[in-house]
Amino acid sequence: MQIRETRLASGLRVVSDPMATVESASLGVWVDAGTRHEPPEINGISHLLEHMAFKGTERRTARDIAEEMDAVGGHLNAYTARDHTAYYAKVLKEDSGLALDIVADILQHSTLDAEELAREQDVVVQEIGQANDTPDDIIFDHFQATAYPAQPLGRPVLGTEDLVRGMDRDTILSYMGTHYSAPRMVLAAAGRVDHDALVAEAERAFAKLSTQPDVKPETAAYVGGDYREDRDIEQVNLVLGFDGVSYEDPDYYTASVLSTLLGGGMSSRLFQEVREKRGLVYSIYSFTSSYGDGGLFGIYAGTGEDEAAELVPVMCDEVVKVVGGVTEAELHRARAQLKASILMSLESTSSRCEQVARQILVYGRAIPTAEVVAKVEAVDNAEIMRVARRLFSTTPTVAAIGPLSKVEGYERMVERLKL
CATH class of the missing domain: 3.30.830.10 (Metalloenzyme, LuxS/M16 peptidase-like)
Structure with missing residues (x-):
């Protein structure tokens, strides 16, 4: 149908x-x-x-x-x-x-x-x-x-x-x-x-709805910077992020694959290096947030006060490393994860309803699943490297809440992230 x-x-x-x-x-x-x-x-x-x-x-x-x-x-x-x-x-x-x-x-x-x-x-x-x-x-x-x-x-x-x-x-x-x-x-x-x-x-x-035309929102303007709030709690909650991509950006699907590869699953680079190898966190993942005129790329981690001293440099190192390229096996897994997520969501009436509604709002049309899957499968190593450099060259955004005595300062983090 x-x-x-x-x-x-x-x-x-x-x-x-x-x-x-x-x-x-x-x-x-x-x-x-x-x-x-x-x-x-x-x-x-x-x-x-x-x-x-x-x-x-x-x-x-x-x-x-x-x-x-x-x-x-x-x-x-x-x-x-x-x-x-x-x-x-x-x-x-x-x-x-x-x-x-x-x-x-x-x-x-x-x-x-x-x-x-x-x-x-x-x-x-x-x-x-x-x-x-x-x-x-x-x-x-x-x-x-x-x-x-x-x-x-x-x-x-x-x-x-x-x-x-x-x-x-x-x-x-x-x-x-x-x-x-x-x-x-x-x-x-x-x-x-x-x-x-x-x-x-x-x-x-819906006969009583008004027909007033669209009201355009203020255009998004990414700035970035540093927010810290010292709290007497057990965990340091940290988000490190960068300027991202809009829904209509040609790099939208590449950014999604990059996020999956970097921190989207148990085989991702961040999960393996930070949790499995070093035991520094219980939770770490990357994410993308997109809007009609911009977006964000972020990494969340929750860690202990002492572990924070090691966590931040490792996170920064993994961000820098991915700009140098990824293996074909990593890329295959990331594309497969995204593809499976897209196709499995088709089994839910709720997911399909929301998906088509959001597509009409954002793109003005329903996008065929085959078109989305083709764009995911077209992402290659060169695209990952190019988009990673594009995103991670922007001014970082850091937000941290918790016992922050051992979390590196913003300027030191910026230095670590220089490509």
Whole structure:
């Protein structure tokens, strides 16, 4: 079966990825609005709005929403990212109409009741506190803020306690009216779905969406630098990173293979050298984060206070070494890992639904799996060396939390990373 896309007169894009052999359907709405679309004075509003969407509509109380989904054994959830927000459900095939109606209802008819808002502000403040008390979580917010200082892409998804408590119903409605318009949304479905029926239901269910045009976010400007917070805890949590690539960068797939090869699995260079050979960490991995106009390449490690003295030089050495090339066996394993991940994800309705929705938001089209796999398989040693040099020649970003007495200074790390 083939992925189909239809653009409604309102600008809402409807895309389906049918799977004839399953009994369920995943569907949802992906909104081109996230943390990077927020003015600084209302940082965190995308996330608060995501919470409030489930707190009651003109037709349903918060309890009704929960009970209707539970009554059909379904799952309803949402998340906020820096560049988008998603509201999604998974149900049996015969209940896809109900799921669509609920998602459409919470996106167009939420009451944003004042009492519910006050309670949910308390919930989000607790979430902020929990994140701050979790070093291996909050370290990534500090890493992001150091890479992109004083700009929307560097601000935390959750916002701050003062900002969250200062948001009222009118502020949320104003933000929603500006950013939650049909041209900024993708309705995606995967599984046992019929495209024509989905389009017909969408035209009815989403009739109240505004048609306000796109609002462009501030362009990302990578800076880099050093953030350190000495805490009396057991582990040093460290992230070392560099300027990365955007989704549309020609080096996107090469950077993904490089990350897998360097720290993406048990056979990766960092895992083998830092954990298996030296026993310096329990957790170490590399990652890439991409946006429409930029990205990050990073390495996370958690280690003890004494081990940190050895860890940092070894991490830097491995980064420098990969610029000199990799073996064909390493490259084969990294490509195989990525390829397997891509193909295995096709077995999940949820994964396919999100994948096609994100592709429509980012690229404006659904990308055939064969095209993605071909780009992964085309990555060779010369490309790895070139992209590694490109990325690791940029100004490093370092974020560290924990007992930092034996963590090398930023300038010394910069010296070690010179190519």
